[in-house]
Amino acid sequence: MDGVVLKQISKYYGNKLALNNLSFNVKKGEIFGLLGHNGAGKTTTLRIISGIIDNYNGEVLINGNIGYLPEERGLYKDEKVKDILKFFGELHDIPTSKLKEQIDYYLNKLNVSQYKNSKIKTLSKGNQQKIQFIVSIIHNPDIIILDEPFTGLDIVNLNLIKDIIYGLKEQGKTIILSTHQLEKIERFCDRILILKEGKAVKYGRLDEICKKTAYIEYLEDNKLIKYNLSHGEALQLLNDENIKNNIVKFEVRSSLEELFMEDNNG
Ligand SMILES: Nc1ncnc2c1ncn2[C@@H]1O[C@H](COP(=O)(O)OP(=O)(O)OP(=O)(O)O)[C@@H](O)[C@H]1O
Structure with missing residues (x-):
C-alpha cells in the first residue's frame, strides 16, 4: 500500500x-x-x-x-x-x-x-x-x-x-x-x-538502476562500437567469440556513485 x-x-x-x-x-x-x-x-x-x-x-x-x-x-x-x-x-x-x-x-x-x-x-x-x-x-x-x-x-x-x-x-x-x-x-x-x-x-x-552500468567499446569491421548495457548483456558480449578479441574498452560501473555523477554532469 x-x-x-x-x-x-x-x-x-x-x-x-x-x-x-x-x-x-x-x-x-x-x-x-x-x-x-x-x-x-x-x-x-x-x-x-x-x-x-x-x-x-x-x-x-x-x-x-x-x-x-x-x-x-x-x-x-x-x-x-x-x-x-x-x-x-x-x-x-x-x-x-x-x-x-x-x-x-x-x-x-x-x-x-x-x-x-x-x-x-x-x-x-x-x-x-x-x-x-x-x-x-x-x-x-x-x-x-x-x-x-x-x-x-x-x-x-x-x-x-x-x-x-x-x-x-x-x-x-x-x-x-x-x-x-x-x-x-x-x-x-x-x-x-x-x-x-x-x-x-x-x-x-x-x-x-545499477543494472545498466556496464560500458563497452569494441571494433567491428574497423568501426568502433560503443554500448551502455546491463551486466547480463555485457557478459554475453564478453563471451562472444567475434567480439571478445576486439574489445577496446570495458568498464563495470557497479557503484551508484558513478551513475549519479554521470546523470548529474552529463
Ligand atoms: N524560495 C525560493 N525562491 C526562489 N527559488 C527557490 C526557492 N527555493 C528554492 N528555489 C530554487 O529551486 C530549485 C530547487 O531548490 P531546492 O532547495 O528544492 O533543491 P535541493 O535539491 O533541496 O537543494 P539543496 O540540496 O541545495 O538544498 C533551486 O534552483 C533553488 O534555487
Whole structure:
C-alpha cells in the first residue's frame, strides 16, 4: 500500500521551474531516497509532501500523519532537551506517560540520555541534530520525511540514526529521506529517485538502476562500437567469440556513485 503518491508535480518559484512534472510513490514499510545535487529540487519536493508548500501543480496523496525533519536545523537553544521533547510531544497530544516512555527510549537509543537536563546550546552540533531527529518522530507518525538527516554526523551517529530508521521501516512506516551524499544511502534505501533540475532521471530499486552500468567499446569491421548495457548483456558480449578479441574498452560501473555523477554532469 502506498503511503505517499505524487502525481505530475510542477512547482515554480517566480519564473524558475523547480520541479518539472515529477511523479513517484512511496510504499508503507519502505525507505525511499531522494537524491540529487544542490538545487535539484529535493527540499521543494519534501516541503510539498509535508504541506509546507501548497502552491504547486499536480496531486499529492498522503496516507497518514507526518513527521518532518527540515533541512534548516534549529531548536530553541536555551531550552533543556527534555523540555523541548515534551513540548513537541504535547503539541501532538501524546498522553504524558507514553510521551515520557518515548523520550527515554529515543534518548537512550541515540546515546544522548546524559543530556536530558542540558540546554540545547550546550550540546554538540551532532547531538543537537539527534534531538531534532527525535522531535520529528516523537509523535509516532506514519510518514517520516527527513531532509538531509545524515549531514554532519560521524559514522557512529549515522549508524544510530540508520538503526532507528530501519526500526521504523519494520513497523511499516513510510520513510522518505533526501541526500546529496550517495554513499550514505547505498544499500540502505529500498528504492531511490535521482532528481536533476526538478526532473526524475532515475527511479527504482537500487539493484535495478545499477543494472545498466556496464560500458563497452569494441571494433567491428574497423568501426568502433560503443554500448551502455546491463551486466547480463555485457557478459554475453564478453563471451562472444567475434567480439571478445576486439574489445577496446570495458568498464563495470557497479557503484551508484558513478551513475549519479554521470546523470548529474552529463
Ligand atoms: N524560495 C525560493 N525562491 C526562489 N527559488 C527557490 C526557492 N527555493 C528554492 N528555489 C530554487 O529551486 C530549485 C530547487 O531548490 P531546492 O532547495 O528544492 O533543491 P535541493 O535539491 O533541496 O537543494 P539543496 O540540496 O541545495 O538544498 C533551486 O534552483 C533553488 O534555487
